[in-house]
Amino acid sequence: MSTALFWDERTMWHGGGNYAFTVPLGGLVQPLAAGGLPESPETKRRMKNLMDVTGLTNDLHVTSAEAATHDQLLRVHPQEYLSKFKALSDDQGGEIGHHAPFAKGGYEIAALAAGLTTAAVKAVLKGDHENAYALARPPGHHCEADTPMGFCLMANIAIAIEAAKAIRPDLRVAVLDWDVHHGNGTESLFYNRPDILTISLHQEGNYPLDTGHLADRGTGAGEGANLNLPLPAGTGHTAYLHAIDRVVTPAIEAFNPDLIIVACGFDAAAVDPLARMLATAETFREMTLKIKTLAERLCDGKLVLSHEGGYSEIYVPFCGHATLQALSGSKITAPDPMARALTNRQPGPRFDAFLRGEIDHMAQQLNL
Template identity: 60%
Template sequence: MTTGFYWDERCFWHAGGNYAFTLPLGGLVQPLASGGLPENPETKRRLKNLLEVTGLIRELDVRGAAPAGEADQLRVHPRDYITRFKAMSDAGGGELGLRTPFAKGGYEAAALSAGLAKQALFGVLRGDHANAYALSRPPGHHCLPDFPNGFCLLANIAIAVQAARAVGLCERVAVLDWDVHHGNGTEAIFYEDPDVLTVSLHQERNYPLDTGEVSARGAGRGEGFNANIPLPPGAGHATYLAAMERIALPLIRDFKPDVILIACGFDAAAIDPLSRMLATAETFRAMTAQVMDLAGDVCGGRVVAVHEGGYSEVYVPFCGHAVIAELAGSGTIAEDPMAETLAARQPGARFVAYCDSLLKEMREALGV
């Protein structure tokens, strides 16, 4: 079976309105598609373009998807929120939450983004693909049930998971979030659910500032099924792989999920404007290989990666290409133009040792 690749040009047309402008739009003032937001279409479009240029896309099963319907959305979000979102979108756009402006058609773009995640998951669970990648935009992992947050307007992964569970395609799901920002939305949605393990690997106190602590373990029947791995600014390749090997992967192995979803943000990369981490394209490839090895043991290799953050227009495509090539088992490589430079800028032994001591404390706190 091949790797599924789900995308839609219309997701790249999602715009953030007039968020960062002081000049009035119109006349000779040309608006940016992003509305001035760091979350802009070029990081995703250039990833798609790089797949075309290297030829990797010809090794993938390329598909589109229908938007996530109202029934899908209402399994996660209250009707009042969906109604307000759609009405504001139809009226020309605006902002319902925190750092989530959208232009006219923002609701349709978000529904389509969630639909790509849903169909990628369905495709893997139904056996159409060995694994899959959804190039979703706008992202979803910060979106709370009734409050959009951090560029995220609908909870893409949560919508996909609940849709699959509703039709009996899976029961137990692990969500591994390696976006540099804490996956607070996904955490909140499944915080009391013992059948969804959420693991977030992120830069400590980056965004949101008040979530992502190790002590947040879930509640009620879901206690013990949420794990946060906050890393200090400056953590690089060695620390990310160690955090995966020592904490994230053992938790998932013990949970024995039917499928593993990756909230696949690339903003932990060393040249991302919204983080202070030192991951590289090789880091993301190696983490993908770790997940695939584990998935082969515990869930028949079923892995679905859903695109989240990542704000370097130049570097995100190389990180994404590395992940997708690894998923596909492909020898088609996009050589990292920053590899030598970033290798020379990795943390020294003393800082790596410090991070190792933090991981040891987290292992003890999480009972790994």
């Protein structure tokens, strides 16, 4: 089994306590599932359930892992932050940063989510598996060193990278973030590092509002090792694939990594409630195939996907199934029940030409 799926039901038990993302609770506002978090366990759990029902999980090596250790967390997050998080978690939960609430026990669940991504990276680097997918929550790509935000409490991918580099200091890693929101946390943690390439494809001005600009290229020794591609609202299937071909592929080729990690959010899908993009399950399948082929060419297929956002309980499972099917090479598919409707909603020829032109213009400004 060349593809591993790192999964643990315990990470589905993360909740937001008595907090809501967009509206206050109380009065006439009925409490919502997961404490009001749009980042619901059901999107991930239903994705796993769909793979179980179709049989795709039989073509994967499904396993869990230990939580990230305190030493591993300290390589990314300062002790002051970890102590404050742990104290609130041991009490009744709360919120430290921005839109990142947690319930009692949230610290241990976040550490487990980071541990699943860390184990996935280590397994691929050791050669135990050609590639891997970490299906866990809470997500991590918005979390900065001492500031959790956007549902993210620990920087899962950064923690995994630093754990790997503690064993192999010369490791070069390319991180591609195709979550619809800017990967500001991952960017901030590696912004001055020449050994980590960070690329974010995101809807311009969605979240966070003040990050993810094309001109943000890194600083000091890391100048040029950060790329942002802020895409216009309405970007659809062909333009996303064009961005992979025109920007992502040449950038990663030039960097020549030992490992590629994808921050895999499915919120660029056309039906997602927190974005305004028009990607489909087929978009994610084809992007995965392109990055898998790139990894095979550059770094012996060493590729890890770590789950991030995606908020449609109905559609995330089909996007995830298409991604894991492409990653593993399995013959088992789950026909997209919304394929026809979403194909009809794709940008027309004139708007699609505009979108591709915008991507070409950004590529030129990035010297690609």
